[in-house]
Amino acid sequence: MKLILTTALAALTATAALADGHATTIRMGTEGAYAPYNFLNDAGEVDGFEIELGNMLCEKAELTCEWVTNEWDSIIPNLTSGNYDTIMAGMSITDERDEVIDFTQNYFPPTESNYVALSDDADLEGGVIAAQTNTIQAGYIAESGATLLEFATYDETVAAVRNGEADAVFADRDALLPTVEESGGELVITGEGVPLGGGVGMGLRESDGELRDTFDAIITDMKADGSLNELITKWFGEDAPQY
Structure with missing residues (x-):
């Protein structure tokens, strides 16, 4: 019973902090093995398109980002159990996944x-x-x-x-x-x-609707001002699909 309550509290931390207006640390889950979306660089640090984008999203939201690497096969279960708050790991938006977790709009177009x-x-x-x-x-x-x-x-x-x-x-x-x-x-x-798929989006727990909306609004702004396209071009080249 104690374990269940601990997991539930962890899952609510991010949303509760946002609602209270307090600064919080958002744990960003990634694989670190799917370049150029995400990978470990020569210094052993997470790097790539999604890492740069995720850091930008957190900065614009005035949140502190902390990256957590996780094997792909268990990346969704570890999100739902509270080990981190988001998934940015080249994950395509699908109806099957959307039954288990929630997604922002895509930040990389369907390809x-x-x-x-x-x-x-x-x-x-x-x-x-x-x-x-x-x-x-x-x-x-x-x-x-x-x-x-x-x-x-x-x-x-x-x-x-x-x-x-x-x-x-x-x-x-x-x-x-x-x-x-x-x-x-x-x-x-x-x-x-x-x-295949509906593009790549950020995965979140279904209980973290406020956090999803916060990131979703910033992604909308970055599409509108062209900064997301600039980031896509930087990591994927000028022939990459854009918004």
Whole structure:
């Protein structure tokens, strides 16, 4: 009973502090393994598009941000249990996830998912396709005629293609493009792109409506003044989708 009450109190901390007008620390959950959305830099610190955006959101909201890294597979359960207050981890907005947590509007537009392989003639329809577990890409492959091979991290899915375990990897185009560019021609984008999800948004507990509205309003302002597009261009290039 004590554990249940402790978790419930932790989940209400952020919203209660906002309602009282008191300064508070917001714990921002991320994976730290999905460049350029989020990753660990050479100094071992969280970095990337979402880290810079999240810090900007907190600054504009006059909140203190504290980043927490968490493995992707348990990132939603650890949000709902109160281990942090938000998720900024390249998470696509889907109806299934929205039944468990709440989302701000998207801060990265809906984009295609793509296949990447060692050659253009990879078997995408009946072969083995690698995808990160609990992603919309893994769900899509599971319903296709291909064999799904799931891994805990994005890097492991790419490694599976390189070592011959998988014929291709299926992931967000914006994560795959830097990987392909850095491969020096070893990896290629192949097949048709597949539109999935409603864009990337910040995940929050359903009980934290005030915190969601606070961040949502700032995202709206950043779309209107062009500053969000500037940040997207900085991290994803001039060809990235914008608002």
